[in-house]
Amino acid sequence: MKKLIALSLFLCSTLAIQAQDKHKIVFQLATGDEKEQASLIRQLNNVLNYWPDAEIEVVVHSGALEFMMTEKSVAKEAILKSLERGVTFAVCRNTMKGRNVKEEEIIQGAIFVPVGVAEIVLKQENGFSYIKAGY
Secondary structure, eight states: OHHHHHHHHHHHHHHHHHHHOOOEEEEEEOOOOHHHHHHHHHHHHHHHHHOTTOEEEEEEOGGGGGGGBTTTOSOHHHHHHHHHTTOEEEEEHHHHHHHTOOGGGBOTTOEEESOHHHHHHHHHHTTOEEEESOO
16 A cells, blocks of 8 residues: 555655646857857747747857847848747847947847846856857
């Protein structure tokens, strides 16, 4: 009887853990290289096709700022589609300040974080898996 109770408790706890298990991923994009940016979009689509309910944040900083700029982004349509699928794009205010870029110049729907690298650390501390975008 004790073995049956122990097995039942084990199975219930395993199912509860699996039910809570949502994939959380933070991507870092810090390059202006358009091929690597295109690779990021493919990676996002691949992950979302496999895990449609994954929680994904892309932290954009440094050389990747133009990727998120309304008038300069070559990936604007793909970014908008990713936003519709629930991807969060977090743009580094430090990078924006250094380049004198205002919020109004960034694709609508993005969020802003004080320091891109610190945002990545915070996400990892909160259980997100880290992926450096590109190839």
